[in-house]
Each structure stands twice: as structure tokens, then as C-alpha cells.
Amino acid sequence: MATRTGGVIIAAGGYMDGGRDGCSLSGIRDQNKPWSVNYTHHDRTYTSMHMALVIDLVAKMSEAKALHRLGDPEWLSAVVSRLAPTPRWTPLPVRRVSEIIELLGT
Structure with a gap:
């Protein structure tokens, strides 16, 4: 939804998670308090490779x-600059992802 392509897909009736929260991430944080952040103002779109890498990064950090560590700006910046x-x-x-996590430590 944050791109022209996303707008066209929604306008054409295709499936895309649209609306006010279409480009957001939400979850539960700090004693079951809902939390949400929008990510619609990035300089460029992300590739499917970028999405696969971030999904794997979060999964591996969760397993560990x-x-x-995802809230540590220096650590996360080092990971992102390599990925x-x-x-x-x-x-x-x-x-x-595994190699970089091992290199930088979890």
C-alpha cells in the first residue's frame, strides 16, 4: 500500500493487507500491552530476499x-549492513543469517 504498485493491487481488487494498518507491525509487549509501528516511509521497497532474511533473523533470534538484540541499534545496524x-x-x-548472528553474537 505504501507504493504505487500496492495501491494498484488494492484498487484492482487484488489481495493485499490494505487500509490504515496495511504497512505496520504489531504485537504484544510489556505485560500484554498492544504495540504497533508503521513502516510506510522507507526510501525504497524491499525485495523478497530482504523479507525472507528478516523473517529468518527474527525466527533465529527468537529461538536463541x-x-x-533486535532493539540494540548498533548490533542491528551491523546485521543489516551485512545482510x-x-x-x-x-x-x-x-x-x-546464521553466519552473521554467529559472527556478531546473540
């Missing part, structure tokens, strides 16, 4: 009981 250049055609891209 280290989700708090962002991953080309779409990279074989086994989630292996890169």
Missing part, C-alpha cells in the same frame, strides 16, 4: 531467546 547486499539469487540465503 535473544529478541532483545542488505545479499543478492536475490544467493543459494541458501538463510545460512547467511
Whole structure:
């Protein structure tokens, strides 16, 4: 919804999570208090590779009981700067997530 393509898909009746909260992330935080953040103002769109990498990053950090590291701006910046250049055609891209987490520590 944050892009022209997203607007066209919604206008054409295609499925896309649209509306006011179409580009947001929400969850439960701090003793069951709802939390939400919008991410509609990024400089560019993300590739499917970027989305796969971030999903794997969150999953691996959750498994390691280290989700708090995602709130550390220095650590997260180091991870993102290493993951962002991953080309779409990279074989086994989630292996890169594991390698980077191991390199930087959880």
C-alpha cells in the first residue's frame, strides 16, 4: 500500500493487507500491552530476499531467546549492513543469517 504498485493491487481488487494498518507491525509487549509501528516511509521497497532474511533473523533470534538484540541499534545496524547486499539469487540465503548472528553474537 505504501507504493504505487500496492495501491494498484488494492484498487484492482487484488489481495493485499490494505487500509490504515496495511504497512505496520504489531504485537504484544510489556505485560500484554498492544504495540504497533508503521513502516510506510522507507526510501525504497524491499525485495523478497530482504523479507525472507528478516523473517529468518527474527525466527533465529527468537529461538536463541535473544529478541532483545533486535532493539540494540548498533548490533542491528551491523546485521543489516551485512545482510542488505545479499543478492536475490544467493543459494541458501538463510545460512547467511546464521553466519552473521554467529559472527556478531546473540
